[in-house]
Amino acid sequence: MLSYILRRLLWTLPTLLAISVVVFVIINLPPGDFVTSLIAYRRQQGLQVGEEEIAQYRAAYGLDQPLIVQYGYWISNMVFRGDLGISFEYTRPVTTLIGERLPATVLLAVTALLFTWVLAFPIGVYAAVRQYSIGDHLATGLGFLGLATPNFLLALVLMYLGFRWFGYVPAGLCSPEFCDAAWNLGKLIDLLQHLWLPVVVVGTAGMAGLIRILRANLLDELRKPYVVAARARGVPERRLVVRYPLRVAMNPFISTVGWVLPGLFAGDIVVGQILGLPTIGPLLLNALRQQDMYLAGSLIMVISVLTVIGTLISDLLLAWADPRVRLGVTGGAS
Numbered sequence: 001m002l003s004y005i006l007r008r009l010l011w012t013l014p015t016l017l018a019i020s021v022v023v024f025v026i027i028n029l030p031p032g033d034f035v036t037s038l039i040a041y042r043r044q045q046g047l048q049v050g051e052e053e054i055a056q057y058r059a060a061y062g063l064d065q066p067l068i069v070q071y072g073y074w075i076s077n078m079v080f081r082g083d084l085g086i087s088f089e090y091t092r093p094v095t096t097l098i099g100e101r102l103p104a105t106v107l108l109a110v111t112a113l114l115f116t117w118v119l120a121f122p123i124g125v126y127a128a129v130r131q132y133s134i135g136d137h138l139a140t141g142l143g144f145l146g147l148a149t150p151n152f153l154l155a156l157v158l159m160y161l162g163f164r165w166f167g168y169v170p171a172g173l174c175s176p177e178f179c180d181a182a183w184n185l186g187k188l189i190d191l192l193q194h195l196w197l198p199v200v201v202v203g204t205a206g207m208a209g210l211i212r213i214l215r216a217n218l219l220d221e222l223r224k225p226y227v228v229a230a231r232a233r234g235v236p237e238r239r240l241v242v243r244y245p246l247r248v249a250m251n252p253f254i255s256t257v258g259w260v261l262p263g264l265f266a267g268d269i270v271v272g273q274i275l276g277l278p279t280i281g282p283l284l285l286n287a288l289r290q291q292d293m294y295l296a297g298s299l300i301m302v303i304s305v306l307t308v309i310g311t312l313i314s315d316l317l318l319a320w321a322d323p324r325v326r327l328g329v330t331g332g333a334s
Helices: 002-027 034-044 051-061 067-081 094-129 134-148 151-166 185-222 225-232 237-243 245-249 251-255 257-266 269-275 280-289 293-321 323-329
Strands: none
Touching: 002 067, 002 293, 034 051, 067 293, 094 134, 094 185, 094 280, 094 293, 134 185, 151 185, 151 269, 185 245, 185 251, 185 269, 225 237, 237 245, 245 251, 251 293, 257 293, 269 280, 280 293
């Protein structure tokens, strides 16, 4: 196990280096750059911008240097100084922009994850144990519906229903009168009134997928000889299901740990944009639109680092929970 961890950690560095190169290249692939967008916006406002002024802008933002020099400056500051750079559009440190939106992003991601797990686990187990029952058919239908419905469409439908039923559109995470207010009971209630919509939207797709996977895995385990033999020996059904089949079938839940860290950071970008959420996802989308190189690149790199770390944690948890994975890691039969 220790050698496996060391190998994974050694592969992490070249992986992240390769990701950083790909990210930087992709961000700079579209024609033009941030100065191009800035000049186009100023000309739309009726302002005249000469070539000398354009050159001054490029020099000020460091965009007059070759891409390899820009990449070296960006990655060296990130690695050796922990400096993610200055946002071109906001003219503020990237770390400050992230810090302002991180609490709302983490709150939404954790709440949606709990919503997903709390509902998906019992529904998936019931659907497997009571195969072909009415509850099983409902769970299966819910799974297909959740997977087939795009999150943004579900968000729009729930926004419409919220307006029809409650008389308001629960966009954002707070009402205007509470956004800058100190925390009190009224602000907490207002937060809960707004939080349910993004939680349901973000959690539905994940819940539907986990229900189907857990049901399929548990059904597969319940048909195996060791379960049939234990049932023939008179082992109580509830104890039989919980003791071994359910433990093995829970691997999908454990594997989702790898998604938690990047999800806590970025959230759902499209849903955040539609619902006007003050999370990091819309900030990343806007940075990509404006070709804000340091902001977009730093956000993607942080998400990549968290994805690599989350995947490693997920693999280690799977090796601990499932003896088959653990034996395969240590050189046993795979």
